[in-house]
Amino acid sequence: MAASSPLMSTYAQQPTAFTHGDGVWLFDTEGRRYLDCLAGIAVNTLGHNHPTLVAELREQIARLIHCSNLFTVPLQHELANRLLAVSGMTNVFFCNSGLEANEAAIKIARKYGHDRGIDAPEIVVYEKAFHGRSLATLSATGNVKVQKGFEPLVTGFPRVPLNDIDALRRVVAERPNVVAIFLEAIQGEGGIQPASVEYLREARRLCDERELLLMIDEVQCGTGRTGKWFAHQWAGILPDVMPLAKGLASGVPVGAVVAHGAAAEVFKPGNHGTTFGGNPLAMRAGLVTMQVMERDDLLGNASRIGDYLMHSLNREIGSLDGVREIRGRGLMVGIELDRPCGELVQRCMDAGVVLNVTADSVIRMLPPLIFGKEHVDHLVGVLAPLVRDHLARDPIAA
Numbered sequence: 001m002a003a004s005s006p007l008m009s010t011y012a013q014q015p016t017a018f019t020h021g022d023g024v025w026l027f028d029t030e031g032r033r034y035l036d037c038l039a040g041i042a043v044n045t046l047g048h049n050h051p052t053l054v055a056e057l058r059e060q061i062a063r064l065i066h067c068s069n070l071f072t073v074p075l076q077h078e079l080a081n082r083l084l085a086v087s088g089m090t091n092v093f094f095c096n097s098g099l100e101a102n103e104a105a106i107k108i109a110r111k112y113g114h115d116r117g118i119d120a121p122e123i124v125v126y127e128k129a130f131h132g133r134s135l136a137t138l139s140a141t142g143n144v145k146v147q148k149g150f151e152p153l154v155t156g157f158p159r160v161p162l163n164d165i166d167a168l169r170r171v172v173a174e175r176p177n178v179v180a181i182f183l184e185a186i187q188g189e190g191g192i193q194p195a196s197v198e199y200l201r202e203a204r205r206l207c208d209e210r211e212l213l214l215m216i217d218e219v220q221c222g223t224g225r226t227g228k229w230f231a232h233q234w235a236g237i238l239p240d241v242m243p244l245a246k247g248l249a250s251g252v253p254v255g256a257v258v259a260h261g262a263a264a265e266v267f268k269p270g271n272h273g274t275t276f277g278g279n280p281l282a283m284r285a286g287l288v289t290m291q292v293m294e295r296d297d298l299l300g301n302a303s304r305i306g307d308y309l310m311h312s313l314n315r316e317i318g319s320l321d322g323v324r325e326i327r328g329r330g331l332m333v334g335i336e337l338d339r340p341c342g343e344l345v346q347r348c349m350d351a352g353v354v355l356n357v358t359a360d361s362v363i364r365m366l367p368p369l370i371f372g373k374e375h376v377d378h379l380v381g382v383l384a385p386l387v388r389d390h391l392a393r394d395p396i397a398a
């Protein structure tokens, strides 16, 4: 099948094809039902086929899908105002994806530097970070597998380990061209690795002292997933630049860069742009997503159900020898094992549960924010025995 695929082989795709979804459930071409604990990698915030989203998007499609940023798009103002209200920030640029949001953030930081007379501005980035697949964002990413074969990389990204405040202070002190610190509040692809609250606060303090931009990639951990609108809010800080995407429009492609203060005033006419970004369809999807999240208290739900998930996992498998750590916040949870566990993905699929493994040994769960306790029970009932079995029969890799 793969040999004759008309697609470039960018993904090792599973043969399963889904025909439709309903809430937290997905259905495949064989009529089998799966519990969706991945939400298209943190995208389907409202689950599948949400009645409010479907009705409003139908109406919007029949009205206006696209009209170009050469014209005023009132829905952009509406969605921007909502994002500003919940973030405490001042301006938004809309685009179509996570990498585009990050690319815009990188451009903001560089121009912020140039505007202050720094001709070769540098942006501090992190080991194990993931920011996307464009040349600039893969260069900022901390994973050689993502970079290999695409050299020469974009330069100007000194790298530090996460949660090591001394390393951060050192790089900023030693490199006069640093203009920004760029990190995920919780690393997603890197294995659900949270930046600690203390670290985020120290990074904020350092940025204030040195007039650097604090840029927090909330593409995966943002939009309510951790139980607050944005994961950095657990630290009580405000970033200067916040790229968003994945969950913001429940599956319609969208990206956004939210900025505050000086960073919000860097771009001038002609500095940046997009053809599709901010189109009425995506804006409407973003608005409905945020409205339903507020109406149905999905932040509270992510918090409560996330706690219940964490508690259930700890009870069932937390004390097993091969389970290194169960970590995360809200409905962004990772189980790190002491060995690779990629084959668990297929075993879970065979048992009717969709989830994912990242960083080789971290089982990752990113369910829709409408997840309920009964779904947690179903998930843990399937996953726990498979983890026990995996640890019992698969040897630890050298």
Ligand SMILES: *Cc1c(COP(=O)(O)O)cnc(C)c1O
Residues within 6 Å of the ligand: 096, 097, 098, 099, 100, 102, 130, 131, 132, 133, 184, 188, 189, 217, 218, 219, 220, 221, 245, 246
């Ligand atoms: C997924 C992801 C991206 C890239 O988003 P795309 O929409 O795939 O370009 C960037 N940053 C983080 C933290 C992500 O999880």
